[in-house]
Amino acid sequence: MGPEPADCEVLVAGAGPAGSACAQMLARAGLDVLLVDRQDFPREKVCGDGLIPDAQRALARLGVLDAVLARAAVASHVGCVAPRGGRVEVPASLAVLPRRTLDEIVRRAALEAGARWFAPARFEAPLADGNGRVAGALLRLADGSARTLRARWTVLATGAAAPPLLAAAMCSRRAPSGVALRGYVRNEAMAGRLRQLEVVWDRSLRGGYGWIFPCGAGVFNIGVGSLASQGGSKPDLNLRALFASFTRVYAPARALMEGGRLQGELKGAPLRCSLQGARWSxxxxxxxxxAAGSTYSFTGEGIGKALESGMLAAEAIAEAGSNDAGVGARYEAALGALRPRFAAYAHANRINDHPWLADFVIWRARRSPGIVRRLSGVLEESYSPGQLVTARGLLRLLLPVS
Known part of the structure; x- marks a missing residue:
């Protein structure tokens, strides 16, 4: 007997940046794509909302960058603040747009390209054919009923949560790589004072950092993150206590909270980093x-590489035509080519674990335009962040750089 008829050629589970980017690229290539998500849209997503250059390049490839920038708060610098109070302004093309809006823009672009939409529907388990090949998914609907959808390919883009990976037998590590907590605060009085993105290191932040990102109209995304150097998240970490430490030690964060109004609750989320913790195919x-670990360690930035991984998955499937042999190998090779960059960010995560490194780098950058250019290159992906914290790299920081 041949395979059962498919409900779609490709089922994409998860309509965040990776899933929607994948669905758009596949629909552009003429494939019948069904995009599903456990929530209807628009919906909130816990994130810092920062769009650094790699995210903007990916959004440009998807044809939505102008629409995103029209809604975003655009910035030209990120202020890096060291534990001892030193500060350096690092130039870059930056923007901030809440994920509720960003993800809806990217999802709608997928639908406009021809992808179909089905939600709310939670991925519960893969379907398998007689040879054990995944042939679609069992979905759980909002009323508790089940729905099976058959597909030639399934793309799992369900985020950092472990259960979908476990159900698909793709999880190699349950624990996340890190955790983050963020809230939105409205404080019109601070709008003129906090115009750029701010990232703050302090010894009280326990292997992580705090941030304040302006969203426009007097609203700010404020949060804290903690990223483990090896393996899973740090044990017994109280994110609310970490957030309280941030507002205690950093005066602008304290002023923002004391004079502002929280828009909703503080919300936390796990992070999966460094292309670790899951099988890819x-x-x-x-x-x-x-789900594949597309978030950078050290910075916690994940939107750009999530978009990129979704597009790589789409390319691997679309290029196969009717021959599915080798799709997994092509995708793994493309994603694997990004490993050295992720490894560099994991190495640079030493700065989060050893705040004196942030003091040293920022102290030198305040005295050297060349080092500021290197830091800008980290954001632009033209300079490896791992070079900042090697013994050789630290020695280089002591040398004059014009």
Whole structure:
């Protein structure tokens, strides 16, 4: 007997940046794509909302950058603040747009390209054919009923949560790489004072950092993150206590909270980093986005590489035509080519674990335009962040750089 008829050629589970980017690229290539998500849209997503250059390049490829920038708060610098109070302004092309809006723009672009939409529907388990190849998914609907959808390919882009990966037999590590907590605060009085993105290191932040990102109209995304150097998240970490420490030690954060109004609750989320913690493919299924570990360690930035991984998954499937052999290998090779960059960010995460490194780098950058250019290159992906914290790199920082 041949395979059962498919409900779609490609089922994409998860409509965040990775899933929607994948769905758009596949629909552009003429494939019948069904995009599903456990929530209807628009919906909130816990994130810092910062769009650095790699995210903007990916959004440009998807044809939505202008629409995003029209809604975003655009910035030209990120202020890096060291534990001892030193500060350096690092130039870059930056923007901030809440994920509720960003993800809806990217999702709508996928639908406009021809992808179909089905939500709310939670991925519960893969379907398998007689050879064990994934042939679609079992979905759980909002009323508790089940729905099976058959597909030639399934792309799992369900984010950092472990259950979908476990259900698909793709999880190699349950624990996340890190955790983050963020809130939105409205404080019109601070709008003129906090115009750029701010990232703050302090010894009280326990292997992480705090941030304040202006969203426009007197609203700010404020949060804290903690990223483990090896393996899973730090044990017994109280994110609310970490947030309280941030507002205690950093005066602008304290002023923002004391004079502002929280828009909703503080919300936390796990992070999966460094392309670790999950298998990337099995016959009939690819894993993309944060489910595959697409968030950078050290910075916690994940939107750009989530978009990129979704597009790589789409390219691997679309290029196969009617021949599915080798799709997984092509995708793994493309994603694997990004490993050295992720490894460099994981190495640079030493700055979060050893705040004196942030003091040293920022102290030198305040005295050297060349070092500021290197830091800008980290944001632009033209300079490896790992070079900042090697013994040789630290020695180089002591040398005059014009």
């Amino acid at each position: 099995r016959p009939g299924l690819l894993v993309a986005g944060e």
